Amino acid sequence: MENNELLISELKTLLNGGGAHVGLKDAIEGLPFNLLGEKPFKLPYSIWQLVEHIRIAQWDMLEFSKDGNHKSPKWPDEYWPKASEPKDEQEWHNCLIQIDEDLEAFLELIESSDLYQEIPNGNGQSILREAFQIADHNAYHIAEIVIIRRLMDVWKS
Structure with missing residues (x-):
């Protein structure tokens, strides 16, 4: 396996939650919908807010990687949902679908791009840097989601 193929393989593993940490699917598996908005022990974010934040940030990094002219949301206001819980199960489901689809699109991008080339209109960022940033x-x-689940005593044993 040549070096670039090895790097791409390792990036895929990392981006999918492999290695030293769980991925998002494992972190939310079996989580009751009614607990998505809970903020135990006065924590600042709910699981919903964390997952929606992951969606927004990952989407932003994907779009920036595809198009250096992409306009990012306003930090921090537009990166965090105001509501502590999704309005319904469909909104939760749509969020998870977009996270999966955007991650798949980014994985395709790392396979078809020069990982080291600077992204036009960026400040020296490359696809490789964005891959590490997303991961x-x-x-x-x-990890915060796992901690919240542990505090609520709904983490897997």
């Missing part, structure tokens, strides 16, 4: 950002917030 790091998602892992951070997924």
Whole structure:
């Protein structure tokens, strides 16, 4: 396997939640819908807000990677939902679908792009840098989801 193929393979594993941390699917598996808006122990975010934030940020990094002219949402206001819970199960479902679809699109992008080339109109960012950014950002917030589930005593044993 040549070096670039190995790097792409490792990036895919990392972006899918492999290695040292769980992925989003595992972090939310079996989570009751009625607990999505809970903020135990006065934590600042609910699981819904964390998952929706992951969706928005990942979408933004994908779009920026595809088009250096992409206009990002206003930080931090437009990266975090105001509501602590989704309005209904359809909104939750749609959020999860977009996360999956955007991640799949980003995985396709890393396979078809020069990982090291600077993204036009960026500040030195590359697809490789954005891949690490998505993986790091998602892992951070997924860990918060696991902690919230543990505090609510609804984490897998």
